[in-house]
Amino acid sequence: MKDYIKNPQLIVEEKKAVRLFLWLFYIVYFSFDLFTYYLFPNSLKNNKVGNPEEGLGFWIYLFIIAILPIAIWIMKKGNIYLVKYIYFYSYVCLDLINSLKIYLGSTEPFASGHIVEVLFVLFCPVFVSKKYFWTVTLGMISKYIILGVILQDIQVIVPTVIYAILTGIAYVILVRFYSYIQSLTSVHDELLQKERLAVIGQMAATIGHEIRNPLSSLKGFTQLQQEQYPNTNDFYPIMIQEIDRINSIVNDLMYISKPRTISFEKASIEEIISYTLSITQHQVERQGITVETIIDSSLPLIDCDSKQLKQVFLNLIKNAIEAMPEGGNINIKVKVEKQKMYICIQDEGYGIKDENIPKLGEPFFTTKKDGTGLGLLVTNQVIKEHSGELNIQSEPKQGTNVNIILPIHQN
Numbered sequence: 452m453k454d455y456i457k458n459p460q461l462i463v464e465e466k467k468a469v470r471l472f473l474w475l476f477y478i479v480y481f482s483f484d485l486f487t488y489y490l491f492p493n494s495l496k497n498n499k500v501g502n503p504e505e506g507l508g509f510w511i512y513l514f515i516i517a518i519l520p521i522a523i524w525i526m527k528k529g530n531i532y533l534v535k536y537i538y539f540y541s542y543v544c545l546d547l548i549n550s551l552k553i554y555l556g557s558t559e560p561f562a563s564g565h566i567v568e569v570l571f572v573l574f575c576p577v578f579v580s581k582k583y584f585w586t587v588t589l590g591m592i593s594k595y596i597i598l599g600v601i602l603q604d605i606q607v608i609v610p611t612v613i614y615a616i617l618t619g620i621a622y623v624i625l626v627r628f629y630s631y632i633q634s635l636t637s638v639h640d641e642l643l644q645k646e647r648l649a650v651i652g653q654m655a656a657t658i659g660h661e662i663r664n665p666l667s668s669l670k671g672f673t674q675l676q677q678e679q680y681p682n683t684n685d686f687y688p689i690m691i692q693e694i695d696r697i698n699s700i701v702n703d704l705m706y707i708s709k710p711r712t713i714s715f716e717k718a719s720i721e722e723i724i725s726y727t728l729s730i731t732q733h734q735v736e737r738q739g740i741t742v743e744t745i746i747d748s749s750l751p752l753i754d755c756d757s758k759q760l761k762q763v764f765l766n767l768i769k770n771a772i773e774a775m776p777e778g779g780n781i782n783i784k785v786k787v788e789k790q791k792m793y794i795c796i797q798d799e800g801y802g803i804k805d806e807n808i809p810k811l812g813e814p815f816f817t818t819k820k821d822g823t824g825l826g827l828l829v830t831n832q833v834i835k836e837h838s839g840e841l842n843i844q845s846e847p848k849q850g851t852n853v854n855i856i857l858p859i860h861q862n
C-alpha cells in the first residue's frame with residue numbers, strides 16, 4: 452500500500468477528498484452551532500440565545516479555525532495524508548476538553564455529539580483508508596468512554612451506540628470500495644501483463660525464428676561428428692545437451708510468441724508423466740533424488756494436447772529437481788474426482804520466498820543463475836488453454852507443492 456500512496460494520481464485523489472472534507476467540515480461545524488445556539492436555541496437548557504459561554508466558549512471556534520493554516524502548511528510540505536488525522540485528533544481533544552469543562556462538577560446531564568462527528572465516519576470510505584477508519588472509530592468511542600468514566604454519566608452510551616452503528620455502515624461501504632478497487636487493479640495488471648507479453652512475443656518470434664535453423668544444423672553436424680569420431684572426446688554429449696537446452700529455450704520463446712492452436716486428443720496422464728520422468732532420469736540420479744509416484748489405478752484418458760502437457764510436466768519436474776541440489780524426494784500424485792484430474796508435484800527443495808510468489812509466471816522472472824524465467828509462463832498458458840488451474844504453495848527451506856487441476860473432458 453505504501454508504494455501506491457506515492458503515486459501522483461493517488462495524491463491528486465487524496466487532495467480532492469481533503470478539499471471536500473475541509474469545506475464540509477467547516478460548513479457543517481459552523482451551521483450546526485449557528486442552529487443550536489442562535490436559530491433554535493430551545494434545545495439548550497437555559498434557552499439562552501447567543502454565544503456559548505460554557506466550556507471553551509468562543510475559543511473553540513478560534514482553535515478550530517486555527518487548524519486550517521496548519522493543515523494547509525502540512526499539505527504544502529507534501530504530507531497530504533496527515534491532514535485528515537490532524538483534524539480528527541484536534542477535534543477529539545478540543546471536544547474532550549470542552550465537554551469536561553462544561554460537565555465536570557456540574558449536575559447538567561451529558562448532552563454531546565456534534566453532528567460533525569458523523570462527517571468523520573462518512574469520510575472513511577471517501578478517503579478509502581482502513582487505517583483512518585480504525586483511528587476514527589476507536590478514537591471517537593474512546594472519547595465517549597473517557598467522558599463516561601470521568602463524568603460518571605451513563606448518558607454517553609447513546610452517542611456511543613449511534614456511533615457504533617454508523618461506523619458499521621461506513622465499514623461496509625469501505626470494504627466494498629476496497630474490493631472493487633482490488634478487482635480493478637487486478638484487471639489492470641492482467642492487461643499490462645498481456646501487453647508486455649505481446650511485445651515480448653513479437654521479439655521472441657523474430658529472434659526464435661532466426662536462431663532455430665542454424666541451431667538445427669549445428670546439432671546435426673555435432674551428431675555427425677560424434678558418429679564419425681566416436682570416443683575421441685567427452686565433449687560431444689555435453690555439446691548436444693547444451694544445444695538441446697538452447698533449443699528448448701527457443702521453443703519456450705516461440706511458444707509465448709504465438710500460442711499455437713491446441714489439438715486435443717485422448718491421452719494417458721500416466722504415460723505423459725513417465726515420459727517426462729524418463730527424460731529427467733539422468734539428472735535425478737546424478738543429484739541423488741528419489742521420485743515417488745502415487746497414481747490412482749485405472750485413470751481415464753484425458754482430452755489434452757499431450758505434447759504440450761509433456762512440456763508442462765517437464766518444466767515442473769525440472770523446477771523441482773533444480774530446487775534440490777542436495778537431493779531429496781519428489782512426490783507425484785494423480786487422482787480423479789468429479790470429472791477432474793488432480794495432479795500434485797511435491798518437492799523438498801529450497802522453496803520460494805513469499806515475496807516471489809506473485810512474480811511466478813512473469814516473463815523472465817527467475818532466481819537461477821542460468822534460468823530463463825519462461826518455464827512457469829509457458830506452463831501457465833498451457834494449463835489455461837486446457838481450462839485447468841495451477842496453484843503453487845511453497846514454504847522456504849521446506850519445499851514446494853504444485854497443484855494442477857485439469858478437466859478430463861474439454862467442451
Ligand code: ADP
Binds near residue numbers: 798
Ligand atoms: P526458471 O526455472 O528458468 O528459473 P521458471 O519459470 O520455471 O523459470 O521458474 C521461475 C522461478 O520460480 C524459479 O527461478 C524459482 O525461483 C521459482 N521456482 C519455480 N518452481 C520452484 C520449485 N519447485 N522450488 C523452488 N523454486 C521454484
Ligand code: MG
Binds near residue numbers: 766770826827
Ligand atoms: Mg524452470
